[in-house]
Amino acid sequence: MKKDFVISIETLHLGDQGNSENVHQLSPEKWRTVEVVNVDIVNDPIRPDDYKKEEDPTLFRSQKTGRGPLRGKNWWMSVEPVMTCYKLVTCEFKWFGLQTKIEKFIQDFDRRLFTTFHRQIFCWIDQWYGLSMDDIRQLEDRTQKELEQQRAEGPVRGTMG
Structure with missing residues (x-):
């Protein structure tokens, strides 16, 4: 079977400062x-409609860990501690005339998604810090049920533009 569209994302987390190559x-x-492509959750611009004050790492301070706010160029x-999330995004769109445009759109969308998501993860630390594996499994189960309910009610809403 010929595949005209393939996208995959592989993720590794390392306790470094983003200076490892070919992880x-x-x-x-x-x-x-x-x-x-380096994604900086503090200094990279985000769209105004993606901005939430409570998810701004330059303002947030964790009550549980004392981490934050994050400020400065470096x-x-x-x-x-610091952790770098290394993502390998592979995207192939094999439609002549649209390939470059669609692959660029996907790269831009992924950058927006990763920036927003990792800002949220940092600012939500008090919600997940210290959870046990059992707590995480319960959270996953609740999330799966909520997603199934949303799917049953209609299309899951989100913006791709």
Whole structure:
């Protein structure tokens, strides 16, 4: 079967400051084709309709951990602990005439999604910090049931533009 559209996302989390290369251990040939895109949850611009004051890492301070607010051009160099999320996004859209445009759209969308999501994850730390595996499984089950209910009610709403 010929696949005209393929997208995959692989994620690794490392306790470094974003300075590791080829963490997904790609072949030298494949690594040469990779475009590295750094996402900075503090300084990268976000759309006004994505902004929420309670999800702004430059304003947030965790009650449980004391982490935050995150500020400065190289904020990751002065915080402890720090974690870098390395994502390998592979996108292939094989429709002549649309390939470049669609792949660019997907790259832009992924960057927006990753920036917003990781800002949220940091600012929601007090909701997940200290959860046990049992707590996480219960949360996953609740989330799955809510998603199934939303699907039954109609299309899941979201913006891609």
